[in-house]
Amino acid sequence: MATRSIGRRLGRAVLTVLAVTLAAALLSALLIVAGTARTRVLSQLSKGGPLAGIQVVAAAPDPGQVDTDNPRPGQPRVLDEAARQRIRALTGVRSVVALISTPVRVLPPDPPLRGAPSGTPPDPFTQQMTGVDTAKSGQLPITVVSGRLPAPHSLVEVAVTESYLRHLQLPKQQASRVVGTEVELGAPRLFTGDDRVRGRWTRAIIVGVVAQGVASGDVIAPIEQVRTAQAWTAAGDPTGDTASPYSGLFVIAKGISRVGEVRAAITQVGYSTSAPENLVATVQRYLHVVEIVLSGIGLIALVIAALGITNALLAAVRERRNEIGVLKAIGARDRDVRRIFLIEATLLGLWGGALGTAAGFGISELMGAIVNHYLRQQGLAAVHVGAPVAVLVGGVAGSAVLALVAGTVPAQRAARLPARQAMGET
Amino acid sequence: MRVLSEATGLGVSVQGLTHIYAEHGNPLVVLDQLDLALRPAEHLAVTGRSGAGKSTLLAVLGGLERPQSGSVLVGDVDLARLDGDELAAYRRDLVGFVFQHYGLLGNLTALENIELAMTFTGLRTGPRRRRARELLDAVGLAERADHRPNALSGGEAQRVAIARALANQPRLVLADEPTGNLDDENTAHVLDLLASLPAQLGCTLVVVTHNHVVAARAARRCLLEHGRLVAVP
Numbered sequence: 272m273a274t275r276s277i278g279r280r281l282g283r284a285v286l287t288v289l290a291v292t293l294a295a296a297l298l299s300a301l302l303i304v305a306g307t308a309r310t311r312v313l314s315q316l317s318k319g320g321p322l323a324g325i326q327v328v329a330a331a332p333d334p335g336q337v338d339t340d341n342p343r344p345g346q347p348r349v350l351d352e353a354a355r356q357r358i359r360a361l362t363g364v365r366s367v368v369a370l371i372s373t374p375v376r377v378l379p380p381d382p383p384l385r386g387a388p389s390g391t392p393p394d395p396f397t398q399q400m401t402g403v404d405t406a407k408s409g410q411l412p413i414t415v416v417s418g419r420l421p422a423p424h425s426l427v428e429v430a431v432t433e434s435y436l437r438h439l440q441l442p443k444q445q446a447s448r449v450v451g452t453e454v455e456l457g458a459p460r461l462f463t464g465d466d467r468v469r470g471r472w473t474r475a476i477i478v479g480v481v482a483q484g485v486a487s488g489d490v491i492a493p494i495e496q497v498r499t500a501q502a503w504t505a506a507g508d509p510t511g512d513t514a515s516p517y518s519g520l521f522v523i524a525k526g527i528s529r530v531g532e533v534r535a536a537i538t539q540v541g542y543s544t545s546a547p548e549n550l551v552a553t554v555q556r557y558l559h560v561v562e563i564v565l566s567g568i569g570l571i572a573l574v575i576a577a578l579g580i581t582n583a584l585l586a587a588v589r590e591r592r593n594e595i596g597v598l599k600a601i602g603a604r605d606r607d608v609r610r611i612f613l614i615e616a617t618l619l620g621l622w623g624g625a626l627g628t629a630a631g632f633g634i635s636e637l638m639g640a641i642v643n644h645y646l647r648q649q650g651l652a653a654v655h656v657g658a659p660v661a662v663l664v665g666g667v668a669g670s671a672v673l674a675l676v677a678g679t680v681p682a683q684r685a686a687r688l689p690a691r692q693a694m695g696e697t
Numbered sequence: 698m699r700v701l702s703e704a705t706g707l708g709v710s711v712q713g714l715t716h717i718y719a720e721h722g723n724p725l726v727v728l729d730q731l732d733l734a735l736r737p738a739e740h741l742a743v744t745g746r747s748g749a750g751k752s753t754l755l756a757v758l759g760g761l762e763r764p765q766s767g768s769v770l771v772g773d774v775d776l777a778r779l780d781g782d783e784l785a786a787y788r789r790d791l792v793g794f795v796f797q798h799y800g801l802l803g804n805l806t807a808l809e810n811i812e813l814a815m816t817f818t819g820l821r822t823g824p825r826r827r828r829a830r831e832l833l834d835a836v837g838l839a840e841r842a843d844h845r846p847n848a849l850s851g852g853e854a855q856r857v858a859i860a861r862a863l864a865n866q867p868r869l870v871l872a873d874e875p876t877g878n879l880d881d882e883n884t885a886h887v888l889d890l891l892a893s894l895p896a897q898l899g900c901t902l903v904v905v906t907h908n909h910v911v912a913a914r915a916a917r918r919c920l921l922e923h924g925r926l927v928a929v930p
């Protein structure tokens with residue numbers, strides 16, 4: 272009640288709260304957007320996969336190039352289950368997913384798209400088919416652009432990438448039109464007797480379009496499908512180059528900071544690795560600068576809002592000298608008066624902070640929706656605009672604390688007013 | 698006014714009180730070696746021309762202004778020796794103020810204004826509210842409990858202010874031109890209320906006034922002139 276006694280002038284309180292609201296909205300929106308941009312940009316760098324991802328290829332490391340992000344691999348080297356286990360056991364490794372890659376002839380259906388008129392049948396073309404355990408897609412740099420991933424162990428479902436769309440001269444925006452069509456895949460084998468290549472043809476349904484950075488795959492399929500195709504092709508290869516059970520591994524380290532350590536260990540084991548390690552680190556530094564600048568702008572806004580609170584309360588103190596005097600005349604101590612104004616300031620800050628953080632969240636959701644619309648138009652996967660709880664709680668609590676600080680000067684001034692003011696201006 | 702306890706008033710002893718305002722360089726001697734002795738429950742009216750220092754005297758007696766020199770004893774409390782918090786406690790527990798402009802807080806209702814005086818004593822909400830209602834009832838304004846000051850007439854506002862001044866059972870009531878803004882009828886009503894305090898509650902009462910009717914009700918009258926009090930027959 273004592274607080275209400277010196278209570279706010281509605282109009283001014285609304286304006287003051289509004290200033291805090293705007294500032295908090297600005298700051299939280301900036302932080303949320305910056306945070307989203309960070310995850311988005313970084314995940315784009317690691318092609319949608321976990322940031323701490325490392326690609327291992329079935330080749331020996333090129334000794335001169337271990338420190339670069341994308342070294343040229345050395346001599347081919349068999350990558351079998353035993354090697355996979357060894358790498359899995361290295362310290363700093365979170366997960367290892369095996370990949371098999373093999374070339375296939377791809378024959379799109381006629382018509383190549385759902386709903387398109389039939390025309391001249393398209394020619395087959397060669398693409399790299401990569402097999403993975405699609406149940407472990409969370410541990411792989413694969414982003415679904417349209418449709419879904421093939422069901423694990425399915426022998427008839429595949430996902431295609433943008434290169435398939437390019438062969439059909441289809442823009443990325445229309446990715447969804449190939450989903451549901453049937454494609455023929457032929458594993459080639461060279462028959463040494465007559466020097467002719469024959470294919471072992473299978474039919475598959477395209478269930479999704481993905482953006483991916485797993486090895487150099489153009490078609491993504493469950494590992495079983497690729498294994499049979501690879502076996503067929505390998506049987507005709509006199510050099511034995513394709514004899515490696517796995518063509519690569521996708522390793523995730525326990526954190527970006529351990530990528531270097533894990534890469535070195537894998538090099539020790541004897542395989543060539545690549546990771547966008549240095550690039551990620553550089554971009555992270557740039558993003559950090561951007562975040563600092565953005566929060567700087569938000570903080571300046573908050574400081575201006577805080578000055579608004581100070582100003583509004585100073586005006587209240589000036590206007591209410593007589594009432595403050597009366598409070599003292601009926602027994603309020605200096606600290607009681609001070610507390611009244613500090614509570615008042617904190618309430619203004621809490622209100623502004625709560626409204627502002629909510630508004631900031633709303634703004635960033637809206638921006639997220641607009642950005643997602645654009646991303647989908649570009650045939651890219653949508654981003655999730657998430658407000659970290661820390662931003663929401665911090666926005667409210669921070670505004671309140673800032674307001675409290677802003678209220679100290681007016682509160683002190685009020686507390687120091689002579690009690691004689693109760694008798695009116697002299 | 699049975700609601701108030703039978704507290705006895707406090708005697709006042711002022712000796713050699715001098716108060717000088719030193720605004721803009723040239724000192725203004727408002728109280729000059731002033732002496733005053735009041736018995737418990739005495740009713741004193743102080744008159745004097747504007748600027749004579751009447752409000753200053755009340756401010757010193759009520760602990761709103763520190764005595765600059767001389768001694769001011771209220772009961773056995775030496776006001777010159779109190780620090781800020783002790784002065785606040787003195788105002789809260791022993792003094793009741795009534796101002797010409799009522800001094801009600803515009804954001805609070807009549808009832809809340811009375812309660813406010815008790816919040817600083819740490820009284821809990823229940824008893825506080827009950828006592829505030831009794832006081833409002835005692836000044837005849839039970840129906841106006843939820844009115845804000847700007848919805849009260851001058852006389853009503855001043856009665857609320859008197860109820861508030863009595864909330865913490867003061868021993869010394871100081872009224873600065875309590876009827877200065879009131880018409881004759883309201884003056885009579887407020888005056889009845891104030892004048893009954895020494896007899897009924899044993900409060901020592903000092904009323905500063907320009908109004909002869911108000912002054913006439915006091916048992917003792919003084920004129921403040923040249924910084925000193927002169928008895929008026």
Ligand SMILES: Nc1ncnc2c1ncn2[C@@H]1O[C@H](COP(=O)(O)OP(=O)(O)OP(=O)(O)O)[C@@H](O)[C@H]1O
Nearest residue numbers: 697718719720727746747748749750751752753754
């Ligand atoms: N804080 C102050 N600083 C400077 N001068 C002051 C201050 N307070 C009061 N005075 C001066 O002291 C003199 C006495 O003031 P005071 O208010 O006590 O007079 P008063 O007798 O109550 O007058 P009125 O009948 O007009 O209320 C006045 O001349 C006034 O201008």
Ligand SMILES: [Mg+2]
Nearest residue numbers: 751752753873
């Ligand atoms: Mg005066």
